[in-house]
Amino acid sequence: MKTALQMSLAAAASLSVFTATAAHAHVSVSGPAFAGATHEATFGVGHGCDGADTYRVKVQIPAGVTSVRPLDSTFGKAVLEKNAEGNVTAVVWTKPLADVLPADTNYYKLALRFKVPDAPFTTLYFPTTQTCRSEAGVETTVAWSDTSGEHGSHDADAGTPATSPAPSLFILPARSPGWNKYTVNQHVHDLSVFNDALIVWAGKAAYSANPATQSLITTEPDTEVLSEIHPGTEIWVKY
Template identity: 50%
Template sequence: MLFSVLTVPAALFVSATVQAHVSVTSKTAFAGSYYEATLAVPHGCDGDDTYKVVMTIPGTFGKVRAIHSSFGPSSIETIMDGETITSYTVTWERSGNVSEADTESYNFGFRTKLPDTPFTSIHFPTVQYCRDDETLEESTSEWVGTAGHDHDSTSDELPAPSLFIYPKRYPGWNQYTVDEHIHDLSVFDDAEIVWFGTSAYSSNPVTMEMIRADGNAGVLEQIHPGSEIWVKY
């Protein structure tokens, strides 16, 4: 059966597309681990340069520390509801004048401990503040949309940067129970193969052809909450 014979490592294909949105671009995030994240701001607002960025991090994360940036100083505000931390607000503000035109991109970093919530996408609502070099007129871009895979959503909000939390893994087979609906199986592109029941997925096109050709197997296209899956790394 295909489950037992597929042991060839899958190829990992990395896209070289340019990030047009404000996004979190960092290494794989494992649930419950200490993590250093990078917030990438690839452009300004309507032709004006960025002078301030304000990011909200959920309170389910551990203590947040901003990483020093040549952009300017940072500050962190901890938002409380009684004795419970509800969120952290991290602000990076430019220490000098803005550029004459929107010609630069910026990276902002922070360190934290990730929540133990595997197979979830965490959103970081972010507001980008820009300023015209001559008139000093200000503008903003609000990256706060969290519609995600809600196909019925008509929201025109700019998408908030997000981070997918992976479960802890070991070389070989791993068994997981998935509590979230996973529409995009590319989150498993660094795995050799993913099995649910008799359906399977792999980023390796050769492996996918083997799955399609196997009369006892089907192609796995999405994973529903409560599913028990097997993943081989």
């Protein structure tokens, strides 16, 4: 690595800040998560349905997610749904009828803790059903279940917005300070998943979220700008 890039990395190291992202959906989830680690996810319910308050939220748990432990909320108590093998398949929070508001005025947070699958560079989808209840007692259901289209541009259909996107959580690989070597088995379109890294190298191509470092990459001889990562690519990432 050239001296100019080394100097830039040293300067960027003191400014590196990890930023958690959330899916851009009406029901969002905090992330990203790290492969094989325990993650506490917060699901945010931004609004109700056509002016009616949210009454119930059911979050489906994707395969591979284990050790699910929900938190009771001021919204309501959490109830687990399990399959015949005893695996948690969904978590349901229901607001007491007496607490349902006459209008859609509140934002709600619902949290659960779970073990993340050891599947870095993949996306977990949590299809969610939101039920609202009007002041007259009429219930409306909205399914946030679309797992196609744009969910942070990490999936194969990046660029096509999902109509009713399911909350999604991108899985990052485990890392340690310094250089980390990974083999990426998924197609990564959006390199913003490395925004907390100092630099990413794949062969002769490099990427950095730091503007000064990225500028050096574009002018460095025999160095290409890394814009996406193809399956089977070996990369080096410095954190």
